[in-house]
Amino acid sequence: MDTAYLSRPHEEQAGGAEPLVSVRNVSKRFGNGTLAVHDVNLNLGAGEFISLLGPSGCGKSTLLRMIAGLGSPSGGTIEWPTTGRDASGEPQRDLGFVFQDPTLMPWATALANVMMPLTLKGVRKAEARERAAAMLALVGLAGFEKSYPRELSGGMKMRVSIARGLVLRPKILLMDEPFAALDEITRHRLNDDLLELWWKEKFTAVFVTHSVFESVYLSKRIVVMAARPGRVMADLDVDAPYPRDELFRTSPEYAHLCRVISGKLKEAIGS
Template sequence: MNNVSKVFSNGTLALKGMSLDVRGGEFISLLGPSGCGKSTALRIIAGLGAASSGSIDWPSSKINSHGLPEGDVGFVFQEPTLMPWETVFGNVHLPLKLRGVRKAEARDKVMENLTSVGLADFADAYPRELSGGMKMRVSIARALVTRPKLLLMDEPFAALDEITRQKLNDDVLTLWQQTGITVIFVTHSVYESAYLSSRIVVMRARPGQVFTDLEIAQPAVRDGAYRVSEFYRANCQKVSDALQSAIQSAES
């Protein structure tokens, strides 16, 4: 993102001169107060909205008509956004279907992704038969089925209970480590960002822009023991202090 600003039709200035460099293989969290433009920034990166000024530059020569690298971006929304009339298999198959890949041809790839999120046994189930956490896993499998290089996640676990949220945090970390994918993850949670991220971008209140950029040292294994460790507590404190400074800077 190079000096990106966004003004909505009602005159609201959502982003002002936001710049962000992303390195391959990073897990970046965008953290900031509600309404600071985190989701707006993510949607502009995804091509789901246009910047009013500034640019998004991709290290790819294969740019499609939407200004995105061909096949290299997956998106997980705040809600699972599943098609209720389709099975779990059908929902995950959708991105491949839109590319003209028939169900029989896609079967192995779809089942591989369902296996990776622990839902291989639910391929024939319908969304109404799933829990909230299972629906979100389907959404993640659907975003990954095209093997994107960049996965964008817009507060995907905010509406889930704490136990389910922690389990899905662990699942996403495992997928990130196994695939080497680059992740940009929007969250309101200091604790979630400190647990997941290799880097946390703290944003100011609207109009959104980068306040500070924190590298987060993480152990090789992040698990239940890490969640109660002094190292994790110190990381949370560092991130919390940065967020409070960002809020106070906007107020002044």
């Protein structure tokens, strides 16, 4: 038996703790008849870094958007057992969302973009400014508060987007292939910075990617999905310690883990 990873039951939760989010038998069929997601079961635990890995069309982004409340399941339920419900009876989703594109307001400075969620929450302007500036500093953009998106590189714009997603200090940060359009050097640097931020802030990260290498480098856990319809084929623990750095990225252990996960992905694609 390969000890580099362990398959886990969908219901298993480390230490018996209640999950932050429970996805139960969730399916999604679009109006044109396409079954995008079929019978997915998944628990998201506190402090985990989970990658959703799979080919295009396997429902990764659809599942992420349903967890965020940006779409409704056709079947099954998505439960937030520890957060309660709002006045309308909907779950109080304590999350931030980072899209594949930074989706920044082009007329607003980096600081104003990060302040936006705080402003919408009714936070006083002085406090919002202070908290947004602190978050920009945390993602490595101190000194760029007054810069506009057109003045920032692709990697810097994505840092602003991550800062905006985290400025409310959510329990869960959902990321939909945020580094896919970046060059390899920038992508590696942002992978390192994201891990450092996750380690400091202790949020749960759910990260959509096509990249085996990225998923192994970042994750405590990798959920491998197959397409047509999108479904979970494997739920794997990555048994490699943190912090992870360039030494890990060039280690035999990392290469071995990538081979193992590549094999699982190949099985999923061929299923």
